[in-house]
Amino acid sequence: MDNKKILIVDDDPDIRLGMNVRLKANHYDPFFAGDAASALIEAEKQQPDLVLLDLGLPGDDGFVVMERFKQIPLIADIPIIVVSARDARAAQARAIEAGAKAFLRKPFDDVELLALIRATTGEPALSEKASLHN
Amino acid sequence: MEANPLQILVVEDNQGDVRLLREMLSCERPGEFELTHVSRLDEAEAHLAKGGVDIILLDMGLPDGRGMDTVRRTHAAASGVPIIVLTGLDDEAIATEAMTQGAQDYMIKGQIESRALPRALRHAIERFRMREESDRMRSRQMQLKDEFFSHVSHELRSPLTVIRQFATILADRLAGDLNPEQGQYLEVILRNVKQLQSMVDDLFEVTGIGAGKLRIDLERASVSEAVAYTANSLQGAAKAKGITLSSDVRGELPAVYADPMRLRQALVILVDNAIKFTPANGTVKIHARVLDEDADRLVLEVSDSGCGISPEMCERIFERLFQAQDPSAAGRKGLGLGLYICKELVTRQGGQIRVQSACGQGAVFSVTLPVFSLSNLLAPAFGKKGHIQSPFTLVVTEISSAGCWRSDEARAEQRRTFGQLLQGCLYSDSDVLLPKMGITGPEELFFIAATTDQIGGEAICKRIRENLREPIQQARLSLSTSYRVLATINRATSEPVKEFREKMTAEIQARMNQENSLRMVTSG
Numbered sequence: 001m002d003n004k005k006i007l008i009v010d011d012d013p014d015i016r017l018g019m020n021v022r023l024k025a026n027h028y029d030p031f032f033a034g035d036a037a038s039a040l041i042e043a044e045k046q047q048p049d050l051v052l053l054d055l056g057l058p059g060d061d062g063f064v065v066m067e068r069f070k071q072i073p074l075i076a077d078i079p080i081i082v083v084s085a086r087d088a089r090a091a092q093a094r095a096i097e098a099g100a101k102a103f104l105r106k107p108f109d110d111v112e113l114l115a116l117i118r119a120t121t122g123e124p125a126l127s128e129k130a131s132l133h134n
Numbered sequence: 135m136e137a138n139p140l141q142i143l144v145v146e147d148n149q150g151d152v153r154l155l156r157e158m159l160s161c162e163r164p165g166e167f168e169l170t171h172v173s174r175l176d177e178a179e180a181h182l183a184k185g186g187v188d189i190i191l192l193d194m195g196l197p198d199g200r201g202m203d204t205v206r207r208t209h210a211a212a213s214g215v216p217i218i219v220l221t222g223l224d225d226e227a228i229a230t231e232a233m234t235q236g237a238q239d240y241m242i243k244g245q246i247e248s249r250a251l252p253r254a255l256r257h258a259i260e261r262f263r264m265r266e267e268s269d270r271m272r273s274r275q276m277q278l279k280d281e282f283f284s285h286v287s288h289e290l291r292s293p294l295t296v297i298r299q300f301a302t303i304l305a306d307r308l309a310g311d312l313n314p315e316q317g318q319y320l321e322v323i324l325r326n327v328k329q330l331q332s333m334v335d336d337l338f339e340v341t342g343i344g345a346g347k348l349r350i351d352l353e354r355a356s357v358s359e360a361v362a363y364t365a366n367s368l369q370g371a372a373k374a375k376g377i378t379l380s381s382d383v384r385g386e387l388p389a390v391y392a393d394p395m396r397l398r399q400a401l402v403i404l405v406d407n408a409i410k411f412t413p414a415n416g417t418v419k420i421h422a423r424v425l426d427e428d429a430d431r432l433v434l435e436v437s438d439s440g441c442g443i444s445p446e447m448c449e450r451i452f453e454r455l456f457q458a459q460d461p462s463a464a465g466r467k468g469l470g471l472g473l474y475i476c477k478e479l480v481t482r483q484g485g486q487i488r489v490q491s492a493c494g495q496g497a498v499f500s501v502t503l504p505v506f507s508l509s510n511l512l513a514p515a516f517g518k519k520g521h522i523q524s525p526f527t528l529v530v531t532e533i534s535s536a537g538c539w540r541s542d543e544a545r546a547e548q549r550r551t552f553g554q555l556l557q558g559c560l561y562s563d564s565d566v567l568l569p570k571m572g573i574t575g576p577e578e579l580f581f582i583a584a585t586t587d588q589i590g591g592e593a594i595c596k597r598i599r600e601n602l603r604e605p606i607q608q609a610r611l612s613l614s615t616s617y618r619v620l621a622t623i624n625r626a627t628s629e630p631v632k633e634f635r636e637k638m639t640a641e642i643q644a645r646m647n648q649e650n651s652l653r654m655v656t657s658g
Binding site for chain 2: 012014015018019021022025085086087089093094097106107108110
């Protein structure tokens with residue numbers, strides 16, 4: 001079976017690199033965008049199975065990205081997990097209402113991130129191949 | 135220099151008193167004061183709406199308003215204009231209350247000195263301006279401090295995320311093997327990253343508390359769920375220290391009147407703290423029960439078999455920045471904010487927290503919270519004194535979701551949004567005793583508003599339906615409104631507030647049950 005493709009939208013290159021290592025080790029194919037415009041271009045081009053989306057982006061923010069996704073039929077149904085450093089209480093409800101499947105606050109726990117990805121892409125739980133730190 | 139005359143609005147129905155005031159001011163230089171006189175509160179409100187008034191002299195007994203109500207309404211009509219209350223009685227209590235309702239000063243009729251009046255007016259205006267200015271500066275400063283800490287806390291998160299990410303990548307051997315020593319050092323890094331992260335979290339919470347921005351949304355909250363959540367999330371930490379963490383939640387516990395997320399947060403702090411101060415092979419227990427002596431209150435206890443807390447420490451343990459030596463961190467101190475945050479969380483939910491301990495015999499932290507009931511939900515409306523005298527209209531708004539709300543957070547957010555919209559419908563021209571919100575079940579929110587205004591329940595309901603139609607449709611919810619004029623249950627002065635409240639609650643409950651069969655669903 002092909003690896004699932006995951007689009008990571010984050011303006012911080014260090015976070016993109018860290019996600020890249022972690023996701024590849026768990027047999028996903030990550031690819032990246034650093035702002036709203038390239039997120040849409042990359043998503044349309046590569047049709048990911050899932051998007052991990054930061055809220056604070058240069059220019060249009062993550063909420064705008066979610067709005068745009070909904071307007072483009074080709075990518076409207078791709079599930080989105082918001083990964084943000086913002087106050088969970090304020091941002092979480094707004095993200096969920098905007099259509100995100102889940103909200104993960106930075107700094108996050110890798111175990112939680114992978115579990116959320118599995119749950120969102122409909123994979124069976126605990127198909128973990130790489131060993132995980134608790 | 136030619137200044138504009140000070141515009142004085144006199145709201146007084148006694149012509150004699152008005153004449154007296156005019157005479158007193160007539161001794162002043164012409165062009166100094168200009169006096170406008172109205173005899174009714176509604177005229178005053180209309181006049182104030184036009185603006186241009188510098189100060190109000192307000193009689194507390196008018197044909198269309200009495201007592202504190204006149205002060206409240208006048209203040210609401212022009213919150214930026216100082217008010218001097220005119221009273222016939224030399225009653226310090228009334229005067230003090232008038233000041234809390236927005237008046238700057240009070241004068242006793244018959245004791246006003248002609249020469250003192252102009253000075254009193256000018257001073258009241260000056261004091262009012264100074265207070266407004268200092269309020270503005272204070273709130274600006276608070277806002278800046280709040281923004282700064284919130285910014286700091288947010289900005290610290292990004293590098294923390296990266297450090298944590300890469301430390302776990304290394305620790306999980308994703309970048310190649312490590313020798314045992316390297317592995318051990320990485321564990322140290324990770325442990326400290328987590329500690330730093332929780333400090334950043336605490337800092338964020340404390341900033342919120344300090345700025346009065348700690349958001350507490352009281353509703354129906356399940357204690358069993360909070361206990362299960364806490365036990366689940368901290369089981370790992372307990373195991374790592376060789377501590378047995380158990381919970382004992384007996385039988386069917388009633389729901390409490392609390393904020394579900396804040397309740398969990400408080401409980402996590404207590405259990406986390408207990409684990410921290412309990413040595414290996416110890417135990418930490420969570421226990422919940424309804425108080426034997428008071429069925430309206432529920433107590434949650436977190437007990438540990440740790441070293442215990444000395445009596446002096448017990449007194450100070452909830453203070454901000456109080457630090458106990460953390461044995462696991464070998465002399466390291468935290469920010470000393472955890473139990474302070476916990477206490478703020480609990481007390482702002484209307485609960486109490488205390489600690490009992492004998493040195494060497496562990497400690498028991500107990501949190502007492504009110505059991506959920508409609509009566510609790512309504513309590514704030516009656517205040518301490520139960521100031522409800524006139525007949526009033528009760529409006530009940532129910533918003534239901536076809537399925538369940540997607541999450542607690544989403545529901546809380548919806549409730550806030552609708553709450554604000556409802557306030558907008560009610561505050562504009564009526565005297566609202568409360569808009570009070572609650573949740574009756576997993577699928578419904580209800581909002582209750584009681585108003586002493588005469589505009590009529592039908593008009594209020596109509597406005598609610600019109601204002602909420604759009605957002606309700608967007609959120610694919612349904613809305614029903616109903617009202618009843620509760621003229622028959624005025625509180626007699628001799629009747630205790632608690633009894634009155636119970637009676638009101640029963641009345642509302644009956645009304646809501648009745649309405650279930652009479653619902654007017656405006657959108658589907």
